[in-house]
Amino acid sequence: MAANPSTESGESSTLVQVEQAIANYAKAYDALEQLQNPRGPIPQGDQKTGAVGEFYAHLYLLGKYPNADVIFGGNGNPVWDIKVTDNESVWHVQVKTVSAFSKTGRLSPIHVGWQELYIIRLNKQLQPDGFWQVKSDMALPKYINAPLSNQSSSIAKAGLFSHNEIDDFSKNVAAGKLRCIVAITG
Structure with a gap:
């Protein structure tokens, strides 16, 4: 059975959105990591x-x-x-x-x-x-x-x-x- 091109296009778009959300999350996560230190305003921790x-x-x-x-x-x-x-x-x-x-x-x-x-x-x-x-x-x-x-x-x-x-x-x-x-x- 051949794949439905419109479905593949929608899935591809969703994959791009997921990857972009992950990249945005990584940036926010890294920004918090940079502020976390023993005497800082936000505690250390994962x-x-x-x-x-x-x-x-x-x-x-x-x-x-x-x-x-x-x-x-x-x-x-x-x-x-x-x-x-x-x-x-x-x-x-x-x-x-x-x-x-x-x-x-x-x-x-x-x-x-x-x-x-x-x-x-x-x-x-x-x-x-x-x-x-x-x-x-x-x-x-x-x-x-x-x-x-x-x-x-x-x-x-x-x-x-x-x-x-x-x-x-x-x-x-x-x-x-x-x-x-x-x-x-x-």
Whole structure:
């Protein structure tokens, strides 16, 4: 059976589109890689969705605690992602991020040893549109699903984490950006 020329043309066009999308993704991936360093604004790591979430969590903490030292934990530390030191208080934050591209909202495994857990949902432009906090005294399963919309998930309904606090999160991210700009410009 001979191939249908119109089908081949459509498949060829699709292949070109896939290759172009991969090339664009590689450029964006490389741009993030260039910005990832131990003392940089975005943590090191191969999982870019998680790194983006940690970037926003870092800004949030800088804005919320203007006198605190806020540092990334490093990609070899599975228990916490960010350490906050404010006066005599020290606590560790684990950040879990899911994007609107996820069909299930399944988060990577949650490890014990943190004092706060932040769950961040990113929209398709990888901008935060959901933020939930969990305090360490709550018992969590190792795997949970984040809410995929502003509707509460079964985990949220069970009282395991807060309502969507995106407005407070966004306000503190903006303050954290300002703190970074002031530090850079001196």
